[in-house]
Amino acid sequence: MSTTVKVGVVGAGRVGAVLSAALRAAGHDVVAAAGESDASRRRIADLLPGVPVAKPSDVARSCDLLLLTVPDDSLHNVVSVLAAAGALRPGQLVVHTSGCHGLSVLAPAAEVGARTVALHPAMTFTGTSRDLPRLRGCVFGVTAPEAERATAESLVADLGGNATWVAEEHRTLYHAGLAHGANHLVTVVTEAMEMLRAAGGDDPASTLRPLLQAALDNALRSGDAALTGPIVRGDVETVSAHLTDISAHAPQALGSYVALARATLARVLTDGRQLPIRAQRITRALDAAAQRVRPGTTQEIR
The missing domain is CATH 3.40.50.720 (NAD(P)-binding Rossmann-like Domain)
Structure with missing residues (x-):
């Protein structure tokens, strides 16, 4: 001023x-x-x-x-x-x-x-x-x-x-975008560190830091084109194996993994990078995992 x-x-x-x-x-x-x-x-x-x-x-x-x-x-x-x-x-x-x-x-x-x-x-x-x-x-x-x-x-x-x-009428949506991007990122990163720690990693933060920094930069630059991993590739068996091990060793993260996997699958199905028949197989695996989420917890999926 x-x-x-x-x-x-x-x-x-x-x-x-x-x-x-x-x-x-x-x-x-x-x-x-x-x-x-x-x-x-x-x-x-x-x-x-x-x-x-x-x-x-x-x-x-x-x-x-x-x-x-x-x-x-x-x-x-x-x-x-x-x-x-x-x-x-x-x-x-x-x-x-x-x-x-x-x-x-x-x-x-x-x-x-x-x-x-x-x-x-x-x-x-x-x-x-x-x-x-x-x-x-x-x-x-x-x-x-x-x-x-x-x-x-x-x-x-x-x-x-x-x-x-x-704009006044878009204020809540603006804030929701920030909260979804930042607050939920903290939850996802924390759960990822818990999984790595359960897998025997003694410094999960150092393991994730370069990967997450690259993924964030790529996402901000390229949007959906930055997506990689088993959902994009259609690796049904890998996704199923993830769900089994998360259920056994990091059950607190199962709900968010399933929810975000569904969201990722929807995006790559919409843009044509995933075939509907393979997407259906992944969806069935996610549906089965959702039944294993403990009822009454923040990880419950309905």
Whole structure:
């Protein structure tokens, strides 16, 4: 932003503390932070030394730019309470960092005359100083009124990132894509490491790292064309053997393996790389494995 502004943050979690620290490094004045948990207060001490800890309403009253970095399900209530308490004012910039919410959740702030922006960093956070360099070049999904687009772009630039514009009605889908790609990737990688460990590997991470990095680069570059492995090749016996050994040695991963194998099979069947008759044989193997998934667990397949 072109001028130094007073910044307040409500919800000094992993995202809020880091973004506030980045704005401080960009020359802005972080005047107050709200955080109830011990972890939040430690983050404030570590990343925002000297910044006073205050109640959310006092933080809101003290700043020109209010960052709301609270959990998604709490956001509407926090905005409503601050607006009802008279803690928000006309002309104040109120920004939330939720991925799935757009501007509608900030309606109580807009009704009192505040300017509103939804700004979500497409990044995973540890809540430590290690996150600060990761903001350079990070994409922020931004939803803003036309009158605030220049301000939002400037704010993203101060954070070291690049803005991508997300329509209000597509905000949830945008966030779902990020969650599916990143959160579920962590689950898959963790399960893969568990399988390798069960197979006797003493350093699964080192085994997987070059493979996963190459697979990710190829997928981002080429999409479905990057798919390799037994599903693409139609190796029914290999897939069946996988399912048998996973059932015996890593049953917690069976459900996700079956689900992702089905998804992979559907993609290569659609683009013609797999013949329907071979796909049917793989599907029968997956159906049989699905019956072995323990009922009542997160791995149950219906």
